[in-house]
Amino acid sequence: MYFKINYIVWVITFLVFTGELSAQNTTIERPPDTQVPERVEVQPEADDSSIQERLRGILDATGWFYDTEVVVNDGVVFLRGSTETDDYKLWAGNLARNTQDVAAVVNQIEVLEPDIWDYDPAITGIQELWRSIMRAIPLWIFGLSVLLLFWGISTIAARITRTYLRNKELNSLLQDITSRGVAVVVFLLGLYIVFHVAELTGVALTVLGGTGLLGIILGIAFRDITENFLASIFLSLQNPFHAGDLVEINGNVGFIQRLTIRATLLMTLDGNHMQIPNSTVYKSRILNFTSNPNQRTHFIVGIGYKESITYAQEIGREILNKHPAVLMEPEPWILVDELAPSSINLKFYFWVDGSKHNILKVKSSVMRQIKYAYLKEGVSMPDADRERIVKHSEPIEIIKSEPSVEDSPEVEKLGYTPAAEDSKIKTQAEGQLDSNDKEILEQARKSRSPEEGEDLLKK
Secondary structure, eight states: OHHHHHHHHHHHHHHHHHHHHHHHHTTSSSOTTOOOOSOBOOOTTOOHHHHHHHHHHHHHHHTOEEEEEEEEETTEEEEEEEESOHHHHHHHHHHHHTBTTOOEEEEEEEEOOOOTTOOHHHHHHHHHHHHHHHHHHHHHHHHHHHHHHHHHHHHHHHHHHHHHHHHTTOOHHHHHHHHHHHHHHHHHHHHHHHHHHTTOHHHHHHHHHHHHHHHHHHHHHTHHHHHHHHHHHHHHHHOOOOTTOEEEETTEEEEEEEEOSSEEEEEETTSOEEEEEHHHHHHSOEEESSSSOEEEEEEEEEEOTTSOHHHHHHHHHHHHHHOTTEESSSOOEEEEEEEOSSOEEEEEEEEEETTTBOHHHHHHHHHHHHHHHHHHTTOOOOOOOEEEOOSTTOOOEEEOOOOOTTTSTTHHHHTOOTHHHHTSSOOTTTOOOBOOHHHHHHHHHHSOOSSOSOOOSOO
16 A cells, blocks of 8 residues: 555656646747837837837847848838747837837848757757756645655554454454545545645546546456455445355355455365355355254155054154254154155154254154154055056056065064164264264365455454
8 A cells, every 4th residue: 555655646746747847838938028018109200210210229129130120111110130030020020010100010020040050949948947847846845745744644544444443343354445445535635735736636636537437447347356346345244154154155055264355265065165256145045054053954754544643743753852963942843744645744843953963964863763663663654656557448557565674574584673773863874963064164274275365254
């Protein structure tokens, strides 16, 4: 920021200096002492000889004319001789025309061609430039003093703003943007003062207007970048998630890792990094699983039409009440979901603390225990009947599902004892029911982050 302000200071100083020079150089195109009087009085009744002597005396006194000859005949003035510039020739004609009792002027003064080795114009130009520089030095000193003063004030204002916003616990991006905005406003005030004193207010408005137009053009050209940047500001203000939260964004599930000015970084449940542009995140539906650690899951079990629904519900309720990972508040539900063609479908709803247990493993454990309890209590769980429709008048053949392994009389001969495993809370295949969020976050911590830049999330 300091480098940019230094650069602006020197640019503005250059503009002020060049503007001062241009304003002053416009006054040296015509000699300052070639103004012609409105009327030259000779005497109450001037004759030709008096007019002739008066004009010749004036022209000789200026020193601008060579071989000067003035002839007056019946009030008509004839000017002859030579001079160095067209301005001097024009001045002499106007002088004669404004003289008393002059009827007409015939200006025959020749303008001499300048010598190619004549360095007087260059020397004169250098002298005028030097005088302009010397006259501009006080303005230089004043402008630099004002800009340095307001630069210091803007720096102090930025620090005060940043400290105030830090106490409000805003993220670093908002602190930086707001503090820089305050500093720019203060510095522009000092810049306006310099331009106003230098009488270049129009130039200041032109520069500021051009800067605004340039900002619009760049905003259109870099629309996607601008959208992501603005979305990062809004996400920082609203805080829909924090680092480490398990979220679903636009159908993608993962743990929040970082939020930069360009993208939001997720660690998916498969251990992969995923970068989602902030504009997409801001426009998408965000499902935050961590904001409320309690999560509800469900599954469906079908029982036969001959079975008692109430009895099946009581068996399921007992399993849910005894399971250590199932929460009792909110209470679990077992509801009749559908009267299917071959079964009555019961839908089991229950809650799990996602911060302590893995909801997928708990669901698997509960389903396994429900299946074992129903088989043990003789509650049938039939498969959907498979129907085969034959053309013409052939009868419809209904093919019943094959009996399960548990119902086979050969189970005891094979040594299969479902009660030994299916009734357990957890099995070796399911592993521990504890949440594995810490393991995934640890993997994310050890892996290389593909999204560089300052992290804007609150820790």
